[in-house]
Amino acid sequence: MVDVTLQPNRVGTTHAARRRNGLRNALGRKSTVAFLMALPLIILIGVLVVYPAFYALHLATLNKSMSKFVGFxxxxxxxxxxxxxxxxxxxxxxxxxxxxxxxxxxxxxxxxxxxxxxxxxxxxxxxxxxxxxxxxxxxxxxxxxxxxxxxxxxxxxxxxxxxxxxxxxxxxxxxxxxxxxxxxxxxxxxxxxxxxxxxxxxxxxxxxxxxxxxxxxxxxxxxxxxxxxxxxxxxxxxxxxxxxxxxxxxxxxxxxxxxxxxxxxxxxxxxxxxxxxxxxxxxxxxxxxxxxxxxxxxxxxxxxxxxxxxxx
Amino acid sequence: MSTVAIDKAGPTRKIKYRSMSRDRTWALRWSYFFLVLFAIFSLTPPIYMLITSLKSSAEISAATNPWWVFHPTLSNYAELLTSNQFLRFFWNSAWISIIVVTITMLISVPAAFALARMKFWGSATLATGVFLTYLIPDTLLFIPLFKMFALFGDWTGIQLINRWYVLLFIYPTLTVPFCTWIMIGYFASIPKELDEAAIIDGASWFQTLTRIFIPVALPGLIAATIFAFTVSWAQYLYPLVFTTSTDQLVLPVGITTTLIKGDVFNWGQIMTGALLGAAPPLIIYAFLMDYYIAGLTAGATKG
Missing domain, CATH: 1.10.3720.10 (MetI-like)
Structure with a gap:
């Protein structure tokens, strides 16, 4: 929907103006906004759920003092x-x-x-x-x-x-x-x-x-x-x-x-x-x-x- | 031939109808009977908490009928509510729950909006991933998380272990995935025409979210808020692992570790503490039961 309303503006602008607006366009693009809105969620899940889950796998292969790799x-x-x-x-x-x-x-x-x-x-x-x-x-x-x-x-x-x-x-x-x-x-x-x-x-x-x-x-x-x-x-x-x-x-x-x-x-x-x-x-x-x-x-x-x- | 058939059908149908209604009354009586039994089963522990909390220590250790209070007293309540330690537990729990609810809403509502309405690369995968993260239990993550925060303290010098605010980082892992998931469900059920109309009128995505989606999906938002609050209030494992000093404890851990001293169980106070700890979720439930149930069933029925 937004992309459609932006079309007329884009046609009217010169190349220089378009380049200046490049970043703003990217920020204004629907998918970028959506990604930014979901970013805190992605960071939270990545850092505090997915990473610890794999870290547990790594921890399980160490010895008690966690200094040596002991495999299984x-x-x-x-x-x-x-x-x-x-x-x-x-x-x-x-x-x-x-x-x-x-x-x-x-x-x-x-x-x-x-x-x-x-x-x-x-x-x-x-x-x-x-x-x-x-x-x-x-x-x-x-x-x-x-x-x-x-x-x-x-x-x-x-x-x-x-x-x-x-x-x-x-x-x-x-x-x-x-x-x-x-x-x-x-x-x-x-x-x-x-x-x-x-x-x-x-x-x-x-x-x-x-x-x-x-x-x-x-x-x-x-x-x-x-x-x-x-x-x-x-x-x-x-x-x-x-x-x-x-x-x-x-x-x-x-x-x-x-x-x-x-x-x-x-x-x-x-x-x-x-x-x-x-x-x-x-x-x-x-x-x-x-x-x-x-x-x-x-x-x-x-x-x-x-x-x-x-x-x- | 056909008239005979109708005559025959008449009386048999009548009899069957009467027997069905008798069946129904009996079914109803049996239903009530078993419901009463199950209600007794469900309500025995909380009622027993209340009974014990009204007894003095002398009455608890006397061999009287445990199901009845002979000399009701509020001394347990007075003692706990004037004890700085207990109030400290209560405030820790209250602050943590309120801040966690705020953080959860700030993260999950925009994310749910983005995942329900504004597709981007990988958004469908992320939505499924959110639900799967919700299934990862806290008991799988507490050891690596503990080690991570300990290492974080070693590297940066910022000590987070044994501080109540470390829980503010950890509780959202329990609340955010589910709240995002049910908000996706609620947002997806809003008709597309509404946000299209808003955007044609010149609203930004942010305005669409705050002016259209949040008001329309308010029941879902309330359900998610209640869920986040009850989960952070009831959480037991993480505070047990991450906090040890008595001034950093939250209510459930505080009651189980400080009121039980060695082998001495002061049951009057323990039950009073447990009842006071159960009170906030119960009060919320009493007033907002429908939202509570909506949140409970949303996970499986909306997905």
Whole structure:
């Protein structure tokens, strides 16, 4: 648009004037202005996201004092240690089971909220989203207190039913259960909101058609709702898988990796090794193991974006 | 033949209709029942925070019913709100969040405008790249970033580690990509005729942005602002890594490191602190719930 309005001016000017205006024209050109507007973003991403990501790769090849190149030495060291494989197993168990439960609970709750008359939906949605709103570090403190072995609410309540005090964060099995429970509590509302938005976008006629064809509620969900929501479910699950895999706050505050390092995730162990024991290269190597899941997600999302681009 | 069919269809349809409505009332009752269960599950921790914050230490350690306050007291609140240390955490958090929101908006709104409307070489790639950067978790970057800022201090003599303002450089890496991404979505949904009309009337690109795009996309802008604020308020890992002195800490880290002294947990104060730390996002959420949810769903549905 701008280029068109500039045309008459350009025709009228002499060569000398054109050269003088050369810089101004370049600055006034649409693409230059656009580039300058996006420049802070490019610098920020380049310097503080892309560069550190590659710097992590470089760090991972150094020895502890960062004076010598050791190639894959850090990784070889990690692969030989039992605790590393424990962290791998726990990270996978944590991320996969938490995401499955978040997705299931989110899906079920979204259906219940969707069933309620439209006027009351706002109120329920508002209440159910509270876990997502509270900063996770703060709400995890509340969970830590709920799990407290001697004075806490859970064991008191269970005691009323005659169930003995459970050492929620002291036993390996229960500790694993607790971190997953808190993560599900925190993340399920996000799924609920996404699914609710998706449910509302399914045309009512499809359900009417299904009802006329005699579909029961299960068939309606399986043949109408799920196919219509497939995209949102995929994107939300993928996104949540990344965030859960990289989770730090909950495990750090609740168990700090304990009992005996059985609940460490990549993030908390990388923090323990890299910052607390100041072995930065080893910490960087540990955190790099979060990269594969990211790469898989990136491939799927890029495919999705290009597909949408083709449709448009 | 056809009349018979209609007669037959009449009553069966009626019965089916009645049974469907009965199904619906039952479905509704079950929905309410489970919603109440889930609401209890969601609200237990915050409510328990509130209950504990109203108790004295003596009542917390007594073996009374933990779900009820027998002698409510505001002493925990009075103690924390007059403690210079706690107020310092609060102000650090507040200042950092407000400045980060400003920086985020100044970077992401022009960039989103440029990427949504003014194409340049590589702009489509950059838009995708912005979304991918949003997916890179903080837990992958904290170690190299820490080393980078430490080296920066060694080279230039400007010490940034253990200063609260170092977080002003780091938080935008979390907020800018997502805010840019949702603003691209909002800007792209504005009809092209609007900005064409503005440019025909002689508006510059800057004027088009400030007079047309920002007012029209205001809901998106509010959603992005809320997102940036809640993310910087809730961030826990970066301040834990970058700041250690008690006068440089932000609220979440301050509460977990100073109120827990060794094995002594002063639960009344911890819960009060946690509740006060959760209050700003909760208040924003209570008043601007629709914008909050719009921002939440925009990431996946608008992209």
């Amino acid at each position: 030495g850090n990784f070889e060291f990690l692969f030989k240690r039992e605790i590393f494989w424990m962290v791998v197993r726990q990270s996978c168990l944590f991320a996969i089971s938490a995401v499955i439960f978040k997705a299931l609970i989110g899906f079920i709750v979204a259906h219940f909220v969707h069933n309620v008359p439209a006027k009351k939906q706002r109120k329920w949605r508002g209440m159910l989203l509270v876990p997502w709103v509270i900063p996770p570090a703060m709400s995890t403190l509340a969970w830590l207190w709920l799990f407290d072995p001697s004075y806490s609410a859970f064991n008191y309540t269970l005691g009323l039913f005659g169930i003995g005090p459970i050492s929620w964060l002291g036993e390996i099995g229960w500790a694993r259960f607790s971190v997953i429970l808190v993560n599900v509590w925190y993340g399920a509302p996000f799924f609920m909101i996404m699914y609710l938005a998706a449910l509302k976008s399914v045309p009512e006629q499809l359900y009417e058609a299904a009802a006329i064809d005699g579909a029961n509620w299960w068939q309606r969900i399986w043949y109408v709702t799920l196919p219509m929501m497939r995209n949102i479910i995929a994107i939300t699950t993928l996104f949540s898988l990344i965030v859960t895999f990289a989770n730090f706050d909950i495990t750090r505050i609740l168990t700090n990796g304990g009992p005996l390092d059985h609940t460490h995730l990549f993030a908390t162990w990388a923090f323990r090794v890299g910052i607390e024991s100041s072995d930065i290269p080893l910490g960087a190597s540990v955190s790099l193991f979060m990269f594969p899941i990211l790469a898989i997600a990136a491939v799927f999302i890029l495919r999705d974006i290009s597909k949408r681009g083709n449709e448009a």
